[in-house]
Amino acid sequence: MYVEIHDYTKIIKRKTVLDHVNCGFERGEICGLVGPNGSGKTMLLRAICGFIRPTDGRVLIGGKPVVFNEALPEKIGVLIEHPGFIGADTAWGNLEYLAGLDGGFDEKETERLMKVFGLWQHRGDKVKSFSLGMRQKLAIVQALMEHQRLILLDEPMNGLDRESVMAFQQEMRRQRERGNAVIIASHQGAELQEIADRVLHVENGRIMS
């Protein structure tokens, strides 16, 4: 398995938010996470990318451990909280800046993704002028633009119109074809089912299926 989660437990303020989670994710797979509000979907995504320190258990990516607050074994594409875009800067400027923090900016791939999501003509616009859906799409572009092999998306279809949802689904299939591992938490069950190879049900911090 490319991503392995071994007996992962997270307790916050005496509440068990992840409860002995064991699961794994393969490359070339789209896996959906569904479950009620507060069931632990976001927490599971945060665990995978090392944003939280486990109370117990561990996560491996490509066989290497993810350690809280340390460099990740792999570049991960993440859309969990809204990225801190600078409103006074342009869409392109924001992406260039964020890619630069990690070392490289692939202009061609970023252009391709902006075109997929209908943002190319807005590349020179300031992000503060963007609608909610446009910001969401910019955040998706940001999570994909560095050829990340592991992609974690929390409610990526929130605020997207039908056309954008379809563009998103098509792009996720493309990411799968490239051999990337895509994990998507979403309440949009039907739209998720259309693209997911597998759906895990999360309840009370546990994987039910």
Ligand SMILES: Nc1ncnc2c1ncn2[C@@H]1O[C@H](COP(=O)(O)OP(=O)(O)OP(=O)(O)O)[C@@H](O)[C@H]1O
């Ligand atoms: N900083 C925190 N301190 C205490 N409890 C927290 C904290 N962050 C999250 N939780 C709790 O962890 C549990 C899991 O939350 P999580 O955000 O993973 O749910 P979710 O499945 O993503 O929900 P939603 O569908 O609403 O996005 C919830 O009970 C939540 O209250």
